[in-house]
Amino acid sequence: MLSVGQVxxxxxxxxxxxxxFGIVLTAEERVxxxxxxxxxxxxxxxxxxxxxxxxxERYCVKELVLFPGQTCPExxxxxxxxxxxxxxxxRCRAGEVxxxxxxxxxxxxxxxxPTGSEAxxxxxxxxxxxxxxxxxxxPNTLHWFQxxxxxxxxxxxxxxxRDEYDVFTDxxxxxxxxxxxx
Amino acid sequence: MLSVGQVxxxxxxxxxxxxxFGIVLTAEERVxxxxxxxxxxxxxxxxxxxxxxxxxERYCVKELVLFPGQTCPExxxxxxxxxxxxxxxxRCRAGEVxxxxxxxxxxxxxxxxPTGSEAxxxxxxxxxxxxxxxxxxxPNTLHWFQxxxxxxxxxxxxxxxRDEYDVFTDxxxxxxxxxxxx
Numbered sequence: 001m002l003s004v005g006q007v008x009x010x011x012x013x014x015x016x017x018x019x020x021f022g023i024v025l026t027a028e029e030r031v032x033x034x035x036x037x038x039x040x041x042x043x044x045x046x047x048x049x050x051x052x053x054x055x056x057e058r059y060c061v062k063e064l065v066l067f068p069g070q071t072c073p074e075x076x077x078x079x080x081x082x083x084x085x086x087x088x089x090x091r092c093r094a095g096e097v098x099x100x101x102x103x104x105x106x107x108x109x110x111x112x113x114p115t116g117s118e119a120x121x122x123x124x125x126x127x128x129x130x131x132x133x134x135x136x137x138x139p140n141t142l143h144w145f146q147x148x149x150x151x152x153x154x155x156x157x158x159x160x161x162r163d164e165y166d167v168f169t170d171x172x173x174x175x176x177x178x179x180x181x182x
Numbered sequence: 183m184l185s186v187g188q189v190x191x192x193x194x195x196x197x198x199x200x201x202x203f204g205i206v207l208t209a210e211e212r213v214x215x216x217x218x219x220x221x222x223x224x225x226x227x228x229x230x231x232x233x234x235x236x237x238x239e240r241y242c243v244k245e246l247v248l249f250p251g252q253t254c255p256e257x258x259x260x261x262x263x264x265x266x267x268x269x270x271x272x273r274c275r276a277g278e279v280x281x282x283x284x285x286x287x288x289x290x291x292x293x294x295x296p297t298g299s300e301a302x303x304x305x306x307x308x309x310x311x312x313x314x315x316x317x318x319x320x321p322n323t324l325h326w327f328q329x330x331x332x333x334x335x336x337x338x339x340x341x342x343x344r345d346e347y348d349v350f351t352d353x354x355x356x357x358x359x360x361x362x363x364x
Contacts, residue, residue, distance in 0.1 A: 053339065
């Protein structure tokens with residue numbers, strides 16, 4: 001669980017990163033930056049900051065921020081009713097991101113699995129994305145990603161997002177961040 | 183019809199605008215910037231420059247560039263088979279854009295309809311987008327847009343794109359740009 005102060009601090013850090021790389025937000029978006037700690041209480045190790053620009057019944061676009069070395073934990077987007085599962089294209093805008101998907105494990109991967117969570121990272125086919133590079137992840141495919149040492153901004157283009165159905169490998173994870181009052 | 187030289191010049195100008203606003207392209211994307219004159223042969227008055235990041239059976243994302251005062255002519259995206267028509271969200275990234283859609287005409291609109299094409303502009307409900315602002319256009323709705331005097335970069339998030347089915351108000355228009363050899 002995050003405190004209001006921790007959320008505010010992460011929002012300010014995220015807004016500063018967007019500003020540094022010329023990504024303009026409205027004032028309303030800036031105060032509504034989503035800070036996800038996945039219920040693990042170690043935001044800078046495992047977490048994600050994001051703005052959802054649009055999410056309708058046909059498509060979804062988010063702008064993701066990862067702090068230096070921050071990891072978004074392993075998960076997949078399963079089929080939901082007639083939807084075959086969320087398909088996502090990650091486009092690196094700034095910094096560097098290491099994406100891991102199902103497939104042949106890459107020898108000598110660049111990322112370090114978050115200490116204490118080794119059991120919950122199971123796919124190691126590495127895709128290295130620098131600014132301007134992108135990769136599309138098929139629906140219902142396990143994946144996780146980690147920023148390089150300067151952090152990263154990643155545009156996520158996708159089909160409709162239904163975060164509440166995401167399946168995480170780590171059973172301790174709760175996708176919906178809880179914030180405790182100050 | 184555009185000459186190879188005109189296309190190259192427009193691509194270079196577009197790449198320079200992307201670079202100025204911190205939008206990074208790969209080398210391959212830079213040489214494949216699409217330059218659309220809609221068959222009208224007056225690119226700087228009516229035209230559009232773009233990169234398609236992704237276009238699959240579920241979603242599409244393009245990065246659009248308009249030169250100062252350049253207009254994308256009036257058109258709509260009709261239903262195609264089981265698809266109710268392309269739905270689009272325009273997010274202004276840099277510069278300013280004036281978007282016109284069906285609805286109550288705005289008095290004293292900011293844009294000037296391209297000279298000689300007045301008959302082919304019929305909707306005048308104005309939406310002014312500055313950086314960070316966005317608007318979603320319903321499927322099968324007439325719309326056109328014009329950049330302010332510094333040009334504009336606009337991210338287009340949408341359902342699947344099928345440009346060849348677009349319906350333009352101006353019967354002289356051909357969406358697929360023809361390029362003549364030098």
